[in-house]
Amino acid sequence: MKMIVIADDFTGANDTGVQLAKKGARTDVMLTTGQMSSRRADVLVINTESRASAAHEAARAVTEALSSWRQLADMPILYKKIDSTFRGNVGAEIEAALRASGKGLALIAAAIPSAGRSTLNGECLVHQVPLAQTEFASDPRTPIVSSRIKTLLEQQSTLPIIEVPLAQIRAGALQRLLAEYARQAPVMVIADAVTEHDLSLIADAALAQPDLPLLVGAAGLASALPTSLYLKARQALPVLVLAGSMSEVTRAQVALALSSQRAEAVDIDVDQLLDGEKEVYNHQLIEQACAVLDRGQHCILRTSRSEADRYQIEKLCQRTQLSRAQLGERLSQRLGELTLAILDKTRIGGLFLTGGDIAIAVAQALGAQGYRIQQEVAPCIPCGCFINSELDDLPVITKAGGFGSESTLCDALSFIEEMYCDH
Known part of the structure; x- marks a missing residue:
């Protein structure tokens, strides 16, 4: 097992998992946190089914999902899958994943350019329309109150939250900034992204860190990750x-x-x-x-x-x-x-x-x-x-x-x- 993805609903688990599977990773999606994966899996996607839960219950579900993995000396790469329109208990679940994994920095890039989701000036846009002005704002189960991602996260977490604008991403400053922000741990960092290339720059900056951050995103960031991160080298086994x-x-x-x-x-x-x-x-x-x-x-x-x-x-x-x-x-x-x-x-x-x-x-x-x-x-x-x-x-x-x-x-x-x- 090289990578664990924690998702909050089944379809979200699948739409992110398929980004890894289509590049050759054996990707197993577990319907509950207690299920075991195949010995041959490259990626394990765990569905906590916690999007509509109370925040404290969602946090507990994430903690439980990671409890059996944090004891490993060589813990797999951790990816917290979130909804690209920030429905659910995003703040509570990211904080829980940070604490359960022992990591100090969460790097959040929720954009999916191919689906019209982008992050600009710290705001979530859907086909260039601010999130709060879209139909997602009136979601019957998990309504949205703001387009600004920081505001949404602050509803459920008291951790410091830092925004990195698009200009700095494209100028190649993110690697240096992440190293600086890691000294403030625990901390959440929101990265702007409008194109697939922006997501690749974000992924590269994350992988250049001595301690890989908690990766937080949807299908877009998952697709931008290099296969070497989660794909075992294929070999004829005995x-x-x-x-x-x-x-x-x-x-x-x-x-x-x-x-x-x-x-x-x-x-x-x-x-x-x-x-x-x-x-x-x-x-x-x-x-x-x-x-x-x-x-x-x-x-x-x-x-x-x-x-x-x-x-x-x-x-x-x-x-x-x-x-x-x-x-x-x-x-x-x-x-x-x-x-x-x-x-x-x-x-x-x-x-x-x-x-x-x-x-x-x-x-x-x-x-x-x-x-x-x-x-x-x-x-x-x-x-x-x-x-x-x-x-x-x-x-x-x-x-x-x-x-x-x-x-x-x-x-x-x-x-x-x-x-x-x-x-």
Whole structure:
């Protein structure tokens, strides 16, 4: 996650989010503050649905929306989306976002030139008509009492508010002024803007600050932001393979992938994995797997290396006092938990699951509600995605242990790699 947008209504969340999405950002809009986003999202847009709320309730909603993020050492970029005609609890929500984020300066640029919204001499204009003289002044839910933005903000905030006229924006003075105003923190700064170029100058001045201000605006400012601010560099992410089958076919497929240097293996001692007390061992497995994946290399979690492993099952059953079925169920559950723990620490491009028990255990660990089949990698070997899971729509290939030729695993890895090349 590189950027969080806090909006006060659903359509506003969407009209700003689409400015980022159309430039390639994976943009998730949450309908409530408590929802979780996809692990793959570049931008998270949170709708507090607070435009018509009382000011103190709106402020609390913004604070709650940011509460789980402010603890992060590397907090995402914060963008407070406001209505371009300043309806709602704009002053209260900007102040709440400032305090919740710990930032000292809010840079406000609400203009959307393409929609006829501009800011000139500190006033909001709609198609060059002062806001108070437009139909927005008599909005049935959130009426407007003034065209001057500072006056509107002062209704709900006692923070200092500074206006920067258009001449200074175009003269390139904003970068220096923001550095000066930051010493007065906390403070709100209103920037004039009439054209798209004005918004680009404002964005450039903000990004040049040592501490990026709280960015406040509508679709216009969002569109002016450089993609490097919120877009993760696209790369072919590695595949995590769970080879939990003792089938000779699966072992041969894994062996070919390793000998051809298509992947690296992390071998699992099943005896230690089944011992729930050995958290140190689990941690070691997670770290080993993440180290491989972080290098961009496909990683195979392997539970069986030779035919001899089949003959250890009875000993494991005796030691654990479990039947073969119960043993298989516990092992699959541990592998599912291990997979989830790995996904919490690194990013992957897809999953390859071999063995029915393993596949269903991983699906359950990821909270999946189903599997959506999309393509066939090889005869009887589908590629799809888990429905409503922690993996969102990442490709997941499943394979019965005894299915496939020796090259099937290598072919599956190439299949997912080509999916990235196509996008």
